[in-house]
Each structure stands twice: as C-alpha cells, then as structure tokens.
Amino acid sequence: MTKATKLLTALPPPRRERLLSLATEVSFPEDSRIFEAGDTADRFWVVRSGAVSLVQQVTPVQRVTVASLGAGDLLGWSWLFPPHRWDFGAEAFSPVRAYEFDAASVLELCEEDPALGLQLVRVIAEILAHRLELTRGRLMEHFSVHKRASG
Numbered sequence: 001m002t003k004a005t006k007l008l009t010a011l012p013p014p015r016r017e018r019l020l021s022l023a024t025e026v027s028f029p030e031d032s033r034i035f036e037a038g039d040t041a042d043r044f045w046v047v048r049s050g051a052v053s054l055v056q057q058v059t060p061v062q063r064v065t066v067a068s069l070g071a072g073d074l075l076g077w078s079w080l081f082p083p084h085r086w087d088f089g090a091e092a093f094s095p096v097r098a099y100e101f102d103a104a105s106v107l108e109l110c111e112e113d114p115a116l117g118l119q120l121v122r123v124i125a126e127i128l129a130h131r132l133e134l135t136r137g138r139l140m141e142h143f144s145v146h147k148r149a150s151g
Contacts, residue, residue, distance in 0.1 A: 005130060006072035007046055008099075010123045015116045022106060023099035034075070034090040041078035041086050042103050047071055050096030054088045067131060068093065074127050079103035 008016055026045070028034055034045070037057060047069055054067040066088060069075055075098065078086050084103075110117030 005123060005126045007074045007123055007127065009072065010126070011116075011119060015113075015119060018109060018113065018116060019101070019106070019120070020099065022101055022109060024101075026098055026100045028092040028096040028098070030092055030095050032092045034092060034096075035086050037086050037089045039086050041076060041084045043100055044074065044076035044079055044103065044106075045098040045100050047073045047075055048097040048099060050098075051093040052096055053091045053093045055091055056088055063089070066135065074124065077124055077128060079106075080121070080124065 008020070011019065023046075025048075028050075034052065035041075049071055052069040052073075052075055053065045054069065055063040056066050058064050075090060076086070078084060080103075106120075110120060
C-alpha cells in the first residue's frame with residue numbers, strides 16, 4: 001500500500017506559497033461538526049493538527065466512520081465536482097487546527113495559473129485514489145470477517 005499524499009508537501013514551494021496565500025487558519029473543538037453530508041461544498045481544509053472523522057449517516061441514529069484524517073491531510077474535495085455537495089459529514093475527533101481555503105478563490109487562482117491548477121487536480125486525484133484503495137481494503141476485510149463468522 002502506498003503512503004498517503006499530503007496536499008501541501010506535494011506542491012513545489014512556489015505553488016504551495018501561492019495556495020497558502022489564500023488560507024485562513026481555523027480551529028474546531030473536539031466533537032464539533034465541520035460539515036454535513038448534502039450541504040454546499042464551497043471550501044476545503046488541510047488539517048494542521050488533531051484528528052477528523054469522515055462519517056456516513058447509515059440510519060437516522062447511526063453514523064459510521066469511513067475515514068480518519070490527521071496532520072497534513074486534505075479534508076474535502078466535493079468543492080471540485082458538481083453538484084458541489086458534501087458526500088460525507090466530518091467531525092472533529094479531537095481539537096483540530098486547519099488551513100481553510102475558499103473554493104471560489106482557489107479556482108480563480110487555478111485559472112490565473114493553469115500549471116498550478118493541473119498540479120492541484122493531479123495531487124487531489126492521487127489522494128482520492130489512495131483513499132479509495134484504503135476503503136476497498138477495509139471493505140474486503142469487513143466482508144471476509146463476516147463471511148468467516150457466518151460460515
């Protein structure tokens with residue numbers, strides 16, 4: 001399994017600095033909801049410290065953690081893809097500090113600097129591919145455990 005790509009460290013320093021010029025430092029207290037599935041995705045974050053759980057509402061009362069994110073991880077990619085709605089919810093598992101980016105400002109920067117835009121999309125695609133690989137592994141493990149338990 002490959003190591004997770006970190007958005008900011010994957011960009012060359014000059015492009016990283018251009019992107020960071022749009023960042024706002026934010027914090028979320030432990031157990032706070034950062035965003036809800038279905039809400040408008042108009043921003044994203046890079047976690048600086050703490051832990052974030054991506055959660056899926058399975059029933060009206062049950063949520064399942066589908067991924068855990070930590071320092072350096074990208075939180076949120078739905079801002080890139082129509083209909084620009086969050087697919088999952090996100091909760092602060094511990095106190096979290098993060099860089100917050102306004103999606104419209106980042107997209108404008110990418111139009112001004114197409115090379116930065118291409119690099120950003122490639123890095124995000126690599127991050128998504130890695131998370132998909134992890135999810136696939138978890139699902140295979142989950143179903144093999146259940147198959148053994150019922151067989």
